[in-house]
Amino acid sequence: MNNVILPLDSGIATLPLAGGKGANLARLARWGFPVPPGFLVTTPVYHAYVAANGLQAVIDAALTSLDPAQADPAALQAASETIRGAFAAGALPPETAAALRRAYAALGEPPTAVAVRSSATAEDLPETSFAGQQDTFLQVVGADDLLTAVAACWSSLWTARAIGYRARNGIPHAGIGLAVVVQQMVASEVSGVLFTANPLTGHRGEMVIDATFGLGEALVSGQVEPDQYVVDVAARRIVRRQLGAKATVMRGRAGGGTTTETADGSRRQALPDDVILRLAELGTAVAARFGTPQDIEWAWADGRLFLLQSRPVTSLFPLPDALPDDLPLRVMFSFGAVQGILDPLTPLGRDLLMGAFAGLATLFGQPRTLQTQRILYEAGERLFIDVTHLLRHPLGRRLLHAALRLVEPGAAQALAAVAADAHLQPAPGWFRPATVGRLLRFFGPFLRRVPAVLRRPERARMRMQQGIDVLITDMAHRGRLATTLAQRVDLLEELMRSGFARLLPLLLPPVVSGLASLNLLTRLANSVGHDVLLLTRGLPHNVTTEMDLRLWQAAAAIGQDAAAREAFARRAAAALAADYLAGKLPPRAQTAVADFLEAYGMRGVGEIDLGRRRWREDPTQVMQTLQSYLRIPVAQAPDAVFARGAAAAETAVANLEEALRRTRGGKLKARLARLAFERMRALAGLRESPKFTMIQVFGTTRAALLASGEALAAAGLLDAADDVFYLHAAELREMAAAPGPGWRERVAARRAAYAREQQRVQVPRLLLSDGRAFYEGVTGAAAGDLTGSPVSPGVVEGRVRIVFDPVGTRLQPGEILVCPGTDPAWTPLFLAAGGLVMEVGGMMTHGSVVAREYGIPAVVGVHQATRRLQTGQRIRVDGSVGVITLLEEA
Template sequence: MKTALAFSEIDAGMLAEVGGKAANLGELARAGLPVPPGWVLTTEAYRRVAEGLDTSGDGLAERARRHLLEAPVPEDVRETIVTSYAELGDDVPVAVRSSATAEDLPFASFAGQQDTYLNVVGAEAVVAAVRRCWASLWTDRAVAYRESNGIDHATVRLAVVVQEMVDARVAGVMFTANPVTGRRHEAVIDANPGLGEAVVSGAVNPDRFVVHGGEILERQAGDKRLTIRSVPGGGTERVETPYDGLCLTDDQVRALAELGARVEDHYGAPQDTEWAIDGDGRLWLTQARPITTLYPLPEPTRPGLRVYFSVNVVQGVMGPLTPMGLSAFRLISAGAAGVSGYGPADPRDGAPFMAVSGQRMWLDLTTAVRSRFGRAVLPRMLALGEARTVPVFERLAQDPRLSVVHTSPRPVLRGLRRFARRIHAPSRVVLALTRPKEGLAYAARIGEQLDRRLRLPDPATPVQRLDHAERLLAATFPAILSIMPMVLTGYGLFALASRLSGVPIADMQDVLRSVPHNPTTEMDLELWHLATRIEPEPFRKEPVAELVRLFEAGELPPVAQREITAFLDEYGHRGVAEIDLGVPRWSEEPAHLLGVLANYLRMDGGADLVPSALFAKGAEAARSAIAHVASEARRKGRWRAAVVRFGLRRTREFAGLRELPKFYLVKTLAGVRRSMLVVGEHLVGLGVLDAAQDVYFLGFDEARAALGGGDLRALVAERREAYERESRRRHVPRILLSDGTEPEALATRAADGALTGTAASAGTVTGVARVVLDPVGAHLEPGEILVCPSTDPGWTPLFLTAGGLVMEMGGAMSHGAVVAREYGIPAVVGVPDATHRITTGQEIEVNGAAGTVTLS
């Protein structure tokens, strides 16, 4: 390998030899873009100097820096640096810049993690700067960044770019897509007099320009109080210089935007660039890297601006779904769409309204946004489950690009009629009103039928298993949806009782406390009772890993072994992120469950905090609430009181069934998961996969094709790596437009300290916050306030000890809100950035009636 390469010798495929920064500069130069001349000292030079460096153990960063700063530079490497530098001219001022192999990547930019040295003059100064660049690979920040992105230190190498300095009159950065709103092809330019380091380092408030389609949408003057400029003979200086007005003309702004568009077109993706304009007015491009923070866009299926709504966010599953999990939801969505008469020709394609992006599920709501009927109905529906989305939806309705084009409600009504007919909604409503016990029995029969459908012939071939899985997933959802008319009847009567009595719905929430027939509540209470029945040792002293080993070996104390096994027989299909069939269940990985039991047994709370006692108090509060609402109704007429009592009794009878369809759906997914594991074992035997679990990184169609043989191990490895990268994504939009815009980012944020959301469960509590991002292994002391992104049933064992709940997602009818009400804990949901703005240990007050969270 050559030790030094000119930019003209470098292309994007040479990452291992020249690092990300140099690979991009070489690619830009070869594309004819205005890049200052330069060359790169390859990673081979670094490898030789770093030979023998131990990248394990504590104190790694400091040890590595010392090694690289003290190790001698091989003489031939020194000669290469001196010779290559001389080829640029006599004592030419250069920028000496780090270029790591884990840098400027499509999934992680590593911007600013390694060092750059500006206006370096003289060969010996360049050699010294190269050595400091090598050492900067091991700054504390660079080491931490690699660890957070799952990159092995031992695999990283560093090249060094040496590039002629531009004596910039004005310089700065330019994003070819708006990094705040996500809007594609909207250039955002920050500019400041002097070298661009002032902007890159954040040392100034620069001028800002926003350009779209050649039109300058925004001109914002910064104070520009600091200028960084080159000093004759080498180095830079910082000068405070007042600067009035804008430092770029409109023509220069448009020229920059045009240059950015050329760079983006070359790479086929939005770019983060650095640029400079010299004293002659010439525009230079000094850097380009992918913008890694933008959320990827769904593949467009229809023309025009589209509106996508995140299924993951509303379900509280912020991470990605496995390929087989996504494949399952395509089949499920196809079955759901078919109920209304809008199913796809091939169920494997998924419903027309389903999209996938960032390995997560999205619903295309464009038709609803652009229809008169949708604008009337959808905000009311969102107010129940995703209240934060309502103002976003209302702002979208004002966008002229999303004007109403569907004026007639007839197509929607026809679909609703088909839907109601297919799930026998009228008869289910009558059943709920007149024969509630038969209604509950019907809901139980759906579960029994599902258990029968889950059974496979023994033995079943892999083809039979795949046929069964696809058929089951497409057919199950319509069947379990037939429970919902009874649930909606209960909630409809709840609203009717409010109207007849004059009591606002917000003041009737106690009616919904401790409702029966909720499988998630029943599961949580059973888990608590389980903790009271089993032997407390070894749960009070052994770590979770040891508890798992004892359980799997059948060596727990006899009652614990028997009772936990029985619990998993009933509820082992559940788990965290359970809507993804590619994710292990509690029955497979019981660590979370055993950890919860250990936490319960280590608690030191009074009898009044026992969940069963709290649940009984909730039921008593509900009876009192019904009596109060009925007495208010009696003031307006005796018959009203009778209707209110009847209606609220039905509400309590059927409201708990709200969780049952998901309970059945998750049981279906768990059954399919078990069956697909057998298919995976068969594919391992064929040499197609390395491990049976790898089957979850294939779609159903791919698994079927793989039965014919082949080798999919490389594909699975690539998908696992992509899945891990997506798992580290810190932000997922709730609404995303097809041009990349996140509408919520356009909204004005609340002032610091003013945390407001949606009132979800009445009551006020002051306590210590516990921020939990993942329920697995989490511990909540009695009375602590749980602060989390969102919840699914895998979170609810924590609710038994929580004093209150704050969630970033959700509305009054979202999962966490419903469970909080049933347990009688104050809750506020839909609180933007709650997990960032609240810290563990901070005392907060949660007002579940006002929808506010006050920080002390």
């Protein structure tokens, strides 16, 4: 049996042969780290056992009835029991048993106590640790017990928890195998776990050590409260220590197996300080060799440290690869949080945004390219904005804090804590005289136009729209002229270089004027205790609101036609979408949907990413929303609700004027409030226009690149047209110059990385260059209540509907929409929703703005709302104070 039982330091102990644990231990042994001696029982031995006992048929039959999406515990347990029963009834092939006996005898004079550990090919991976899913047997003594333990390890590949874990993480059952690590037992005086980066905060400069007396199994299985030590790696100093009870001690028995005893270890530190620091140094060396933070199991015996296992710390949010090292600490803010979307971005989508910011820097007299820009950085397939220079200047800090309070209050809270860090000492940063001069020269002409805009807001708004129309027409014309991949990459790079240069002169003066009017109105309203949010109800000229009302008009047209109404009542949304694309909807419905998509088909979920599909390509979400709209009672028609909101705003400003007149200088204040209200109503709705214009331009560029993708797929260079978005701009240019093999494999790896990141439950609002990550939203105040930022006033009670993707969602009228965040593609759901709860967002994010205009109570920045609430629960949402109260369980 060549290469089926290997020495622990074998150079061929790869993941497929030795499993994750075995491969990592083999590397540690080869690198000279203190690893107990032993051997590896490789995966071919497992597969030989399965074949010899006819187990594959049993496995296949047991798994056939499982639904991966449901992961029903009872069904998982039943499948596991069937499979493991068959494993227990099997017999080792004679040659396997003989080889194991020889390897065991070579470890030393019997009876040698060994640890027998499972090592699956799907564990201890960079993206999924799979820790603890298979069995370990300690203090195994004698060859017969070793053979039994090895077979039991193989069987543990099919525990209910291991089957469920693979299903949840998209790891196929077919083809997996399990190796077994056999090592001499270490009679641990103290043992534990070392994290070479702080797993709670993400800090890469801190190590966390858990330690207890005796064997570490009591710790990893949760039977004991250990000591915990936190080490500052750079200073070689223990910065925090907490002594645990350590009330249970596990030790090996001479004849085999383990025993536990009770003890009071709360007054004794398990590991001396000097050993703690030695262990931290060892951890630093291990992490450096692996190139990533490690979770290390260790033991201390007879004055020596031993490493028993090492695997990646998969819970850490990754850091950007290319951060400059000119500052001791950098602070980055989630770009996705501004957009209300925390999904990953495709490689080409990231390129476009990073290139656009490079173009913006060039406008400010700081020439940058996609490669040299230093504003946006990629981490976890997402983008983060470097705000360090703003934080290091008092004025910049105030401006940043004020801006974040509007768009992401949770991030503003975290930022206030971070700003006190000693590494963020005041410095000129971007506020050097030369930089300020460049900013003034750039923004000065726009700001000088603000008074004219405020004098004649309607004229300014019309001129802005005319300029946008010219820009869109020009980009569409360029898109038609670009017929080769190289020309289309040129178009993309031109958009990066000049996008902001063309958009800002058009959009900045009216948008700034609208926000300035709103700010003045807010100050006046606050001075007499009035809620300014009431003044923003039914706000006109918001392109997102107009889009939703346009879709309502399409629903109304469909509802007036019997054939169209019946089709939408009976058929699934996906079937309706397919019929539309084939031109087979009932004529009234085909026309209504076509008219809507002609105006808004370039939109879609996650539309800020050039690589995400648009409604014109797949209108399933549009069909689902239309089906929801057709169930809305006439009295709750969105256009009527919007009109009532506008009337309520007029009443609110009249009440505000009356209240101001009763104050000192009241007549002037009341007149000022009326002027600010009128200009706010004329201009504040334009806040959504910059992004909508950008998405229109993106739509033209995406369509052109998809045409090239179709040609490349037809030529066999790519698998699908949209594979082009999983390549970078430079790679597309390379492909255009020299088409060749290898691109499909590169795209497959990128798609896999994107899919893994889609499974990430939490994304930090703030990310620091030392690894610290801040996830929290607004903290709660009352026991049992969830709290966040109030962004749309009113109180509503209703049933919760948790939604992670608007595609596939048919919201029932009055349900409370609870979601991670929203972009404009989500907002059609708002017309059916009774209220809104989001995990991210602030006063001026898309969802908040639209919720106010529809009069939907909304609370945002609610930490882990989608995990703390459940679909079907009845809750009260108070959008005036930011409190969510549970009224009834599902």
